[in-house]
Amino acid sequence: MNIMQALSIPFLLGGFFFFLAATVGLLRFPDFYTRLHATGKGDTLAVLLSLIGLSVYEGFSFTAVKILFIAVFMFLAQPTSTHAISRAAMRCGLKPWVKK
């Protein structure tokens, strides 16, 4: 195992931790909008960290740049799809949960 492969491990573990947090949030939060908080934020950073870790593991090649490009794409796409689906919920008249 060389130094690049060792460097990738913390990134991958961090990505896994944020994936775990996002999933637990998706399961535990009380309503749809708060669940979107979990997936919209958690998955974006988790994917970013995981893909950076994988491209660091890959080293310097075209494939690593492609993986980073997927990361950039997800960075743009994930908040946008979160916004689209939450906007659909708002237009359909879904009321947000409030604390009693």
Next chain:
Amino acid sequence: MEVTVLIQTADKAFEILEKARNEARELLYSSAKIASETKSLEAKRAEQAFLSGAQHTKLAIRNYTLTFFMLFAFWVLLSGRLDLFHLTLGVLSCLLISYLSYDLLFANVRIGDIRIMFKRFFAAAPWFLSQIFTANLHVAYLALSPKMPIDPSILRFNTKLESDISWVALANSITLTPGTITIDIRDGEFFVHAIDKKVASDLDTGEMEDKIAHVFMEADHIYIQDILDVSRIFGELK
């Protein structure tokens, strides 16, 4: 006796300081106003020139070539094969796509100087990344804590940004920063779902909006950074 003299001099000193501060503030505001006025004038002139035909074709050609080169760079990244046959295929397909959608990638007329935007974007990136990291730690804390201390509310605010790219940047960074997601936009009014009362007050300061307006060079607004730039020039002139 000596004490009164001292107090009087102190008072006078404060007065002078106050006066100087007011003057400086006026100067800064007027300079910033002049700067923004010249900017809007320039934008208007560019728009007029854009309406006349020659400028239009020039802009179309510029869009075409810029799109072509961006797409070709993307093709080389994807393909990874640098022999003549694949490069020829790449040139042909980039020509086709830039013919099909040359007006999509650079549809925004108001966009500023790209080099400056890139520089400012990379200067602002660490702040955004740190915000995203804090946001995720916050969500992880909320999701994993047993009591789950949330108190959701919806707040709305009007934005002063104008171009669509900066709207995208604002909406996406609201979604990615702690405790808030953009859920709807109606006629320039942002509806933001905040998971906590505390983060709702954080958003009202408009710090993020200023940063995005600065990065994307929104024309008609006075930003703090520009005032600081102008003030340095005025100091040198004096």
Next chain:
Amino acid sequence: MDNFFLWLGMGLFFLVLLCLYRGVFGPGVLNRVAAISAIGTKTLVILLIMGYIYQRVDMFVDISMVYALLNFLGTITVAKYLEMSGEI
């Protein structure tokens, strides 16, 4: 390192199963769409990890990119459809 990738992939698979609870039982179609979008995001990383296990990353990276693209497109289309129909 192969073992590490294997365990990571299995962990992500476990998370996909957890998300599937929302996808199957989650009240309403909106929760299901959110859960499926989350599953798609995890699948993208699982595909890349599978590529490293099989030593064919250059192949799996293309599949992963298509998966990211179709995940985004599907979410946008369903959101648009729900918005036009106006009811959940």
Next chain:
Amino acid sequence: MTRLTDDIIIRAVARIMIPFIQIYALYVIMHGHHSPGGGFQGGVILGASFILYLITHGLEEARARMSELKAGIFSASGLLIYSGIGLLCLILGSNFLDYGRLSLILKVIPAQARSLGILGVEIGVGITVMAVMFSIFFDISTGGIIPEDEEIKEENG
């Protein structure tokens, strides 16, 4: 699905993404012989980019960029490329789609001629799949009504 969305965010993101999606689709079509993918998959991605344009920019703008007539012409011409290459092989005295014989007119060795022939067939398949996917989506979103039909109906009374 037929209206222009009033959401600037989705529209701007789609506007930035669509050219890259299209170039990616062409990459998948043209590198079908040494990476996953090929004509069908690339055609689906290319069609998906036009569908993304339709659902974000509305029916009218999509019609200006890619009308029903153009989609029909594209699907027919893709089929023409495919069967034309096959017939060319047939004419040169071999089986249908046996690309090795193309070496007679392309002036290359048979292996390379096979590669080029497969590339041509995949381009044809990709164009057809793109046009057919797009016209199916068009039919779903308009309910099968084409503006020319309505004009004819108005003329007849």
